[in-house]
Amino acid sequence: MTETAETSRTPVVSIRNLKVSFLRGGTFHTVVRDLNLDIHAGETLAIVGESGSGKSVTALSVMQLLPDGTSRIEGSVRLNGEELIGASPARMREIRGDRVAMIFQEPMTSLNPVLTVGEQIAESLIAHRGISKREARAETLKLMEKVRIPAATTRIDDYPHQFSGGMRQRVMIAIALACRPALLIADEPTTALDVTIQAQILDLIKTLQEEEGTAVLFITHDMGVVAEIADRTLVMFRGDPIETGATPDIFAHPEKPYTRALLSAVPELGSAGEGGPRPFPVIDMETGKPLPVPPRRDTVDTSATPLLEVKNLSARFEIRSPYTRMVQARVHAVEDISFSLARGETLALVGESGCGKSTTGRLLAGLNKPHSGSIRIHGTDVGAFARADLARRVQMIFQDPFASLNPRLTVENAIAEPLLIHGLESPKRARKLARDLLGEVGLSGEMGSRYPHEFSGGQRQRICIARALALEPGLIVADEAVSALDVSVKAQVVNLMLDLQERLRLGFLFISHDMAVVERISHRIAVMYLGEIVETGPREAVFAHPQHPYTRRLLSAVPLPDPSRRRLKRQFADTELRSPVRDRHFTPPAREYREVSPGHVVQVWGEEWA
Known part of the structure; x- marks a missing residue:
């Protein structure tokens, strides 16, 4: 075998026996166990799994961004043959943004609000390439045009808040690609984006990968996105890698019950059939077997005065x-x-x-x-209506359940609060009704003494639904109430x-x-x-x-869960x-x-x- 052929088979990143633990209560608890993976140049590997499966922790381990003292990384992470675990902070600063770059899930919290987008893109060029500000600005304009930001010359001096979510994510991609990294880590980069913007971002990553030959580690829980972008897929469950293989094989012949459950939970266009709303099929994540879903009786009342x-x-x-x-x-x-x-x-x-x-x-x-x-x-x-009367008729469920709940109140008190504010019940009776409402949304009344941070995202959204029901409104406005949830939790909340x-x-x-x-x-x-x-x-x-x-x-x-569309390029206006x-x-x-x-x-x- 020639040296060139051998080099082409050398992975850009190679992870062996990765184990990550966090310190809690004086004891290290393992959150990622025995993880092995390779990613070659021009290849995309998707790590999939629900929240808490260890996806983002794996990415942060590669970047060496986990907190010192409260985390422990064991095993080996090699970038083009160089060991990253144990590398000095100075060496990692040289590598981050240059040879390895990361696109985070929420661009608004990742971008500096007091610097223009042009300054933030140029920053890594000046730090890693040692070029002048004038040269960096010229290169920044090229990068903004490359990631399809319209009117780059007029927008280079704008601030992050002046861009939409999709355009902010393009800025993050420009920053990540500024120094042409060998490895690009994309951590849920499209979860909060509209479908059209998501499609544009996915196509953009494909195009740039083809042009630069970049290796991509793509982290997501959306199997439709996986089907469209990934060459290979690694499935994680509670910190364990349980299945890996070529993406078409994973979709066609999933071996593990959890993988089958993930695929079954993906909502597909055209699956609802005719008639009224249809509950999602719910799969047991441990066994992969479908759980019974009671038939739905449509109750639309069109005869009376409209609600x-x-x-x-x-x-x-x-x-x-x-x-x-x-x-x-x-x-x-x-x-x-x-x-x-x-x-x-x-x-x-x-x-x-x-x-x-x-x-x-x-x-x-x-x-x-x-x-x-x-x-x-x-x-x-x-x-x-008086303001209080309107609140008893219309309630809202917001997108982020954690931001919607007071962290200082137990969930029982959070649900009871509307009843007390409107003087509808005594404190004792309000708390009893709050526990009953927790039961209505599939949680136990005993959970009422806990605080919001002690619940998962799906459970917190159930709590927000219970609070919205407390005043017995006829109309509920659900504003992106399930968009940030994992596919299985999303199905449960919709049902x-x-x-x-x-x-x-x-x-x-x-x-x-x-x-x-x-x-x-x-x-x-x-x-x-x-x-x-x-x-x-x-x-x-x-x-x-x-x-x-x-x-x-x-x-x-x-995005459709069909791996045959993986090389499909769609045309969108930029x-x-x-x-x-x-x-x-x-x-x-x-x-x-x-x-x-x-x-x-x-x-x-x-x-x-x-």
Whole structure:
């Protein structure tokens, strides 16, 4: 064998017998055991598993970023033959950002808010390449163009908060690729992104990998993403690597029950069938066997007065001069939208970040005031309700359950708090009802004495659902309530919401960018773009026969758990959602709509979608 051929077979990173432990209560507890893997140049290895399986800890071990004193790393991690475990801090500073780079899950917390994006990209070039600031700026512009950031010359001096989530993630990729690393670690880089932005980021990583021959370690719990990007897959369960192999083989012939369970829990477009919402199949993660799911009885009540009626609703936020305080422009966050919702019905509101979904939910809950239009609940305008009365009719479930709960309150007190604030129950009775509500959402009443940090993400979201039910509202606004959850936990929470809807005849406004979940949980769908509803109709009609180009773009971007699509390149415009900021004298154009089938209405579009 020639030297060149031998070199080509040498892995970029080689991990042998990796064991990672953390110090708790004076004892080291092992969280990753006996991990072995190799990644070659130009290859993508995906590590998959649910939260707590050891995926991110493995990545941080490669980067040597685990805390000293409270962590212990054993085994071997070699980068192009050089041992990283035990390397000096000075040597690791030379390696990080140069030969190994990492893209983190949340770009806003990873980027420095007081430095421009150009300064942050140039920083690693100056540190590792020793070039001048002028040369670094020129190279930064090339990198921004490479990662498809539009108008790079005008945006290089912008700050992170001036970019959308998808564009901030592109900045993180530019920083990671600045010095052309041999190994790129991507830790859940697309979990919180819209489907269209996620598709763009995945295609971008594929393209850049082909151009640079970079080895990629991709960490995720989304098997649809794994199918589209990974050459090989490693499955982890509670710190143990339990199965590894070529991605097509893992998907076609999973050997371990946990792997089969992960694959079975992936929501797929077209799997909901006809009729009303369908519960997700729930798989036992230990045995891989399906658990019984009770049949669902649809309870939509269309005969009575609608639970919710929204007509010509608009919301605008003023942008004032910092000097004169005069209005310079307005953000047209929601623009002339109308829809209704019956008791026992779920309307899904879908679209990209910045389209006005969350603002709509906040308007319904009374957290923002509308510019114009009307909101009626059971036929009564919300303006007629006192704030306390509105809270008893509309409640919200937010995306991040940990940030939604007070860390200083036990969960029992957190659930009882609304009852006490509104003077509905005595403290003793409120706490008993809180324990009963914990039982309603599948937790035991004894858990009420614990604090939020003692629960998993899925359990915390169940607690938030229990708190939302405390005031017995008829309408619940679920704002990205399951987007950050693992696939199996997501299935459990969605099934819980469907069960509660059936028993309590709740109306849900389900705000999401996860189209596969939307297909499962909704009766009807409203698609938002730039503050306007561009298409609305029954779930089957919108998914089977999407009419508006934006709806078709959303559906085409959904990752599918099909490894045959791994080399597929999709073409997307390298642009963000257009800005909703308008001149203060702007008058919105009149819109036309046409009904293409019963209840299926689409906005007539113009040249911008041609």
